[in-house]
Amino acid sequence: MRAFAELLDRLSLTSSRNAKLVLLRDYLRAAPDPDRGWALAALTGELSFTAAKPAMIRKAVEARVDPVLFGWSYDYVGDLAETVALIWPGDPNRRANREPELGEVVDALNSAKRGEVQGLIEGWLDALAPKGRWALLKLVTGGLRVGLSARLAKTATALICPENTGGTPGSDGGEGLPRLAPVDVSEIEEVWHALEPPYAELFAWLEGRANRPSGDAPGRFRPVMLSVAIDEAVDFSRLDPADYAAEWKWDGIRVQAVREAGVARLYSRTGDEISGAFPDLMAGLSFEGAIDGELLIWRAEPGGGGVVAPFGDLQQRLNRKTVDAKTMAAYPAAILAYDLLAERGEDLRHLTFEQRRARLEAVVASHGNERLHLSPIVDYPDWETLGRLRADPPVGGAAEGLMLKRRDSTYVGGRPKGPWFKWKRDPHTIDAVMMYAQRGHGKRSSFYSDFTFGVWTEEGALTPVGKAYFGFTDDELKLLDKFVRDNTIDRFGPVRSVRAEPDFGMVLEIAFEGLQRSPRHKSGVAMRFPRISRIRWDKPAREADTLLSVLGLLERMESGGGRVATTIE
Structure with missing residues (x-):
């Protein structure tokens, strides 16, 4: 578990694509079976535990830590796994002689009944150091959030065999075994859906110990071509x-x-x-x-x-x-x-x-x-x-x-x-006013980075029309975070209400792909893929868009040249 925890920690702190590939490749080369296979399954989204729920983790930590203290800590950190990993007090009477291996954790969770899971998690939290606790909880909840896509994980897997011999994947390298050679990620994707975690067949092929697994099963998935x-x-x-x-x-x-x-x-x-x-x-x-x-x-x-x-x-x-x-x-x-x-x-x-x-x-x-x-x-x-x-x-x-x-x-x-x-097509844009802010997750857990924005109604009030949490640079994030902290007027749990008046407010240019009617939203509209395209430091809040103009844009999308319902001959 320690090696897996170190891998997740370094991946979460690394922004470089190539550096992430090297980190995962080296882990997969060094880690034993079945640990590396379970790690790969977790990183590609192929591993989940139906009996393990975040509510169990909250219940376990609140039994050992003052619930109010935990709530404040969670509000500040913004990530459940990180908060519990840091605040967990441990129990010396239950401390194990050694840390559990990743394969042991997976096997135990897969075979445990629902009533047994919380006890297992508590025992492992007692046995692990903070970094290991964090990795364990990320694994259990399925929210790894380390900036690694499933395809990038498969790309790293394709790199594990040394590129020091000739031949092609699957060619005879003596004694009926394939010769070691570089493997393209598309070859892994060809056989991926015919494999099951912890992928012993896959690693045996990549390391030259067995022939290429067969992917020719009826109804199989073919790797898609992207633009x-x-x-x-x-x-x-x-x-x-x-x-x-x-x-x-x-x-x-x-x-x-x-x-x-x-x-x-x-x-x-x-x-x-x-x-x-x-x-x-x-x-x-x-x-x-x-x-x-x-x-x-x-x-x-x-x-x-x-x-x-x-x-x-x-x-x-x-x-x-x-x-x-x-x-x-x-x-x-x-x-x-x-x-x-x-x-x-x-x-x-x-x-x-x-x-x-x-x-x-x-x-x-x-x-x-x-x-x-x-x-x-x-x-x-x-x-x-x-x-x-x-x-x-x-x-x-x-x-x-x-x-x-x-x-x-x-x-x-x-x-x-x-x-x-x-x-x-070029995205649509409107100018909206920031209304609420919430802390982000992972590397953004110390910043207010999730922003709810609104437009003016005919009565002169703001009504929310969307939420965005990307589109700005790291430097702009620091300025947005400072604005939120300097202009908070109320708090609702982890959410801060920000000062927003006709004569004072943060105007954001919001880009989005489309609008649709939504009875679930107070404004009656919902945006598709909203993001912050520009911070309008130059624009007074009173000059932001109105709900009437947003509804007019929606109507133009639904009829005329921008209609959504379209006849195809």
Whole structure:
């Protein structure tokens, strides 16, 4: 457990991507099985404990520490695991002779009954030093927050074999074993969904002790190909528009729908299976293969075509393990398909985009129901014409921009530079006034970094319209934090109310991707992806936007050139 705790601590304090890769690579090389496998599972989000809850941790610490003192400490630190790790008094009578290993902790939690978990956690907290306690609680609650994505963790895993011999992964290195050689992260992603923690097969392959695990299972996930943001000032001058096909970047969520040998599954772009939330969609798919596309709510229209509903409608279906018939009828899910990765047992990813597109068009044309549609190609002669379409798309708010794909590009997992670009529409902006602030987590736990902002009503009062916690620099964060501390007028637990009047207040320029109606919010609207794009030190609070202007923007999005509900022919 000590090595795992040291790894998490150093990862949390390291901002460099390459440094994080080296830290995890070295840990995976040195740590024994199964500890390193459980660590990898935790870092990739593949490890969770249903019987362990944060409430148990609070109950345990409040039994040993004055609850008021703990509450004050938690308010100041802003992170449950860090607070408990520092304040835990320990019990000399229960101190163990040695610290538990990571594998022991995982095995015990996986086999424990709900009533036994709190006692286990208390015993481990007694046995561990503060850093180990912090790592234990992060592991138990699943909130590692060390700035390491699942793909970056897999990239580090691909580096664990020494790059000192020739050959290719899987080639014979003598005695039937593969020769050691560098492994690309896409190869790990190919077999990832056929593996189970603690990944003994994976490490055996990477270290040359066994052959490559098989990933050829029906219904498996294929690593997705990602795009890079286009640099308008640089890329358009060197790219030929004839080399690229353009498609709309739909405002839904990217999915991979797979139907193979009787196995039907729906995956998110990160490989999480979400089939259970969309049984109506899965029942309506009849192709044989793997399709890459956009999940959205589709409302069919008489005579063909249909309406792509606002993203807010799709949110009614997301993050659910199950869904009832009423919800399915009110929010019918469908896929706008834009790529075909496999068909009837044949892997198509080595084909060019144009070749895959032709196969996809045939599959969708023969499908014959409202659950699968073809994402149309956007015709354009030059970049200037495409730019005008991007600014005022005929599909309105259903698209958040454009995708550009090289016609000769093969389908490669990851984010290769050059084959695919995304060209998003410029974000909407409003000027709002800071109303409330709350401390952040992790490295920001000492700063007020989560800000609720509002706009003026007709009565001259502020009403909240959103919350943002990024978009500013570290230097700007210090200034924002100082403003909050200097102008606090009230406290509500960990939240501070900030002075906000027509003649005094902090004005923030808020950028966001869209608006939707929301009866859950006092203002009646909710923002999509809000972030602070600029601090308006120069602007008086009275000149911030009004709720009336925000509602007017929402109405323009719902109708006319910026409409959200759009007919697709």
